[in-house]
Amino acid sequence: MSITLTKAPFKADLVGSLLRPENLQQARKAYKEGSISAEQLREVETKEIKRIVDKQIEVGLKAVSDGEFRRRFWHTDFLEHLNGVEGYVPETGFVFHGEEETEKYDVRNIGKISFNPDHPFLKDFSLFHDIVDGRAVAKQTIPSPNQLFNPGIRDESIYPDIEEYADDIIQTYRDALRAFYDAGVRYLQFDDVYIAGLSSPDIPFNDGTFNREQLIDLALRVVNGVLEGKPDDLYVTTHLCRGNYRSNWAFAGSYKRIAPTLFAKENVNGFFLEYDDDRSGDFKPLEYIPNGGAQVVLGLVTSKSGELEDKEKIKARIEEASQYVPLEQLALSTQCGFASTHHGNKLTEEDQWRKLKFIVEIANEVWGF
Secondary structure: OOOOOOOOOOOEOOOOOOOOOHHHHHHHHHHHHOOOOHHHHHHHHHHHHHHHHHHHHHHOOOEEOOOOOOOOEOOHHHHOOOEEEEEEOOOOOOOOOOOOOOOOOEEEEEEEEEOOOOOHHHHHHHHHHHHHOOOOEEEEEEEOHHHHHOOOOOOOOOOOOHHHHHHHHHHHHHHHHHHHHHOOOOEEEEEEOHHHHHHOOOOOOOOOOOOHHHHHHHHHHHHHHHHOOOOOOOEEEEEEOOOOEOOEOOOOOOHHHOHHHHHHHOOOOEEEEEOOOHHHOOOHHHHHOOOOOOEEEEEEEOOOOOOOOOHHHHHHHHHHHOOOOOHHHEEEEEOOOOOOEOOOOOOOHHHHHHHHHHHHHHHHHHHOO
């Protein structure tokens, strides 16, 4: 198996998810109704992944994703296949800004947590890696280990001590990283919405047991514990996401509350940060990023609408951010994926490709990408 080595993230990069095409949506519906088999659905998924890999390479991206085309949600499909975790339908969904309620689906802890060596994502990546065939870097995205600290997931009768819970999550993700590495992954991204809650003025899930600083410290310990001893040529980034559901968001708040701890000390190779609107605050928290440390991928181009931004304004914002982080340590992407769930954001596939090509063009002009 040939492996393309890289140093990620790239100056023009993508978060991960892409809009599901209509034929894939119809195939998924047909499978749910029982009119096609799992194998037939997988054939449609594979065909569409081949198409969008070619398209990502065509627009000039050096890292490509499978669009998360085999998933319904950005996080539950991975988490529910860990040992000790199951997916289920709760009584209510999550309330997003502008949405009454999201589709009802979540995960919960039902036993001791460990990594499943037969996790379906490993097979999925192997096929995806073969499709890419060295023409670009095959990027793998998974939910951050911190997602398992969201309210309602931990069963306190199984894990009365949160530290024991954290230790098992750390080991689970260490085993996951090793399994993905052995499958050929060299560029892995943690998607972390949990951190957005810790950045918010009012922590939405805090029951009073722990204060904000304790939760931030725990989040740092978990990620750094997972990354301890990882292979040097496995590049791991984290995307700090404020929610992305049918072009709506879940959280607001500057990164200032987490920056002194997470920006300064989290041992990732890059931070994908949302900076596409006023909810994100200013760039000042970036001053905590160590000089010469993690790359900062500025999410200045929105994935929530099809309208193309003003190129000169994007360049001016990159220049503004370079007051806090050296220009060579910055990069550019959309603030989030285009379809964190199968529903997708409110723009067309043509809009999506135009946005990604736009990012590549700017990166070429700013960094000689």
